[in-house]
Amino acid sequence: MSSSILCAGSIALDTTRTPFKTAERVLGGAGTYFSVSASHFASVSLLGIVGSDFPSAHWKLLQERGIDLEGVQRSSGKTMFFDSEFSYDFYARKVHATELNVYEHFAPSVPPSLQKTGYLYLGTLEPSKQLHILESCQPRFVLMDTIELYIQKHKKELEKVVSKVDGIVLNDIEARMLCKKPSLFQCARHIQALGAELVVIKKGEHGSILFFEDFVFPLPAFPLETVVDPTGAGDAFAGGFFGHLARSKNMGEKTLKQALAYGNVMGAFCIEDFSVGKLVSLSPEDIQSRFERYQKILQI
């Protein structure tokens, strides 16, 4: 079975405002962040849609990271656009505009060459679209993500997707919203009962916690003094996590722990620059060196 990853998710143009700098119409989108991050670990194909305004430089950047774009549709409309602003604390984000544009009517279609992908990542898409993609493929392992909007609007369909996947990555707010339980342990057990045996909960600056069968593994975030732009950190995390699982081709306890650590490492790299600026600049040695530093920090 191939260790290649198929990632379905959004590709966007982001305007991100921080008190220190504004980045205008830079490459963004959860699918983008995931793919660029995962491409350091495994071969990645992206399934998504862009408009006619999508800069060729962005297309080229993704290709140069070795990301297969056969599954990316080019439409005549406008690319998804997201405009947001962080205040000095980098915690709360004020959203100025979310224009789904061509992403709203995206009808995902998996090219035959990608239907035999080993690892499928169902990024933030409406649950019905996630299900359609899932049913088009015969993957070895499926990991999904979701967002508050789909939990609120499409809960029943979302739970159906959860029942059919192997794992889910979501943040603590989403977990509590989906499960209506305050304890993350109880949320994880609830999701496992729905059908996903691997549950990874992202906690931003507090790191992440992984549940698999009876196994519970918490990790703090990789300690970083300086944040440039937190956009995409959760998706870069998921890319590192799933990328390491795919390249390791097993689900042993050691692999899961290391995957979570690589996820935190990639999330930390992500926030050190706007867009995927830092993520595309990384060498294998940069990633390995930070992973080993993290290992050393946690050795008590």
Add this chain to the structure above:
Amino acid sequence: MSSSILCAGSIALDTTRTPFKTAERVLGGAGTYFSVSASHFASVSLLGIVGSDFPSAHWKLLQERGIDLEGVQRSSGKTMFFDSEFSYDFYARKVHATELNVYEHFAPSVPPSLQKTGYLYLGTLEPSKQLHILESCQPRFVLMDTIELYIQKHKKELEKVVSKVDGIVLNDIEARMLCKKPSLFQCARHIQALGAELVVIKKGEHGSILFFEDFVFPLPAFPLETVVDPTGAGDAFAGGFFGHLARSKNMGEKTLKQALAYGNVMGAFCIEDFSVGKLVSLSPEDIQSRFERYQKILQI
């Protein structure tokens, strides 16, 4: 220099209500939780005050843990009393009553035999009282705690105490309130500039993070499925942390990391029962075995 600890802090009677059980007038107080926890690591003397209603069984329990009570005044009034309630989520606590009683007019006086203590822990007391105790002793190392009330009401005096101690333990809310900065890294640098070179920030279910000189060390909480009563967890944490520092008699990186881990281990034990029920029942093997499990979990 002696590795004994002198802990100044509150001794109280707690009524704690949870959806599952109510514990009435059980042994509580930050000084109590700290001392019982630290007594597993070093010899501890407690400096505090109780009223004439303080049950002799509680006094005996502290003595049986080997805690020296020479510095505990017995007054004719009522012991400090705290009545609080947790809802199903165990996050928010509703306070029904905080009666300081004899603690309000507590005039701490360090008996001559305790003035040469090696390790001094200044628990939650008004800054002027912390300062008075500090000036009565010649300790090798001083760690302090504080609460929101003193940050709001006695900030100048509190900052003076911070300038005279070696380290401080406080929670994330207190750190942000004291420093008026959202980033915990920035808070730590701010506190270090005030004078405390060791800064430990407690984050409840998210663990803790330690700053010492240029060294940053984050740890997740020890993973626990079931919570009985979160009261005292932060004080039990501080007891395990300081207890290990005292018994190790050094401030090396390895010692600091292990101290933080012992702190998290003791905090996790604490919340498994009401009052100090679990903490007094522990054997050295229980503590060591959980510490080693924690070490193994974090080995990636």
